Amino acid sequence: MSEKACRNCRLIVNTNLCPECKTASSSEEWVGEAIILDPKNSLIAKSMGITKPGRYALRVR
Amino acid sequence: MSDKKNIEPIIFAVKTTAGQEKNAAEMIAIKARMNKLPIASILAPENLRGYIFVEAPGPHVVEEATSDVKHVKSRVPGRVQFSDIEKYLTTKPIIEELDVGYIVEITGGPFKGMRARITRINKVKQEATIELLEAIFTLPITVHADYLKLIEKASKEVKEETGK
Secondary structure (H helix, E strand, O other), X not given: OOOEEEOOOOEEEOOOOOOOXXXXXXXXXXXXXXXXXXXXXXXXXXXXXXXXXXXXXXXXX | OOOOOXXXXXXXXXXXXXXXXXXXXXXXXHHHHHOOOOOOEEEEOOOOOOEEEEEEOOHHHHHHXXXXXXXXXXXXXXXXXXXXXXXXXXXXXXXHHOOOOOEEEEOOXXXXXXXXXXXXXXXXXXXXXXXXXXXXXXOEEEEEHHHEEEEEOOXXXXXXXXXX
């Protein structure tokens, strides 16, 4: 099963249901990737509004 | 004296094999987690081939995380300003970049990979009507702007022709 990205929080997941925001709105069409390891010390995470570590898509169609 | 260290993250650019940016980023992230390296984030933008960005407290951390990692070529000397990578994070609608007469490439659906010229734009619906350049006869198709990638902006002559 190909990886999907949640349209709501942009988290990259393998299932239809997003484990983070609990919505079933995921898309296979996503581009760009940001891997957040330490959201507290990351400028990129702050700019994207991410508070939890994980893999996030930059754009979800 | 306070023991609390205020580590300000710095962004570094890392050269990778073109087309393998995501794989390289994931392998660096795995190595950083395994060796408990203080890497804050790794960014692999869609429209920047052969480069990724690593956010870390210093260049030595990036060197350690990227050494002996497949698809990683080298670290680019110097630091990258956050303002330079901000454009990759903000998701500006693609329709804003497009206009009548522009040459685009279709990135999804049955016409994927084909080039076309924009004949009409509907910014409200985020749709564009295009004419395929490779088609023998004129076939107008309306597609969502998300499935289009800008290749070439229209010259003044083309704009005037389409404007008439």
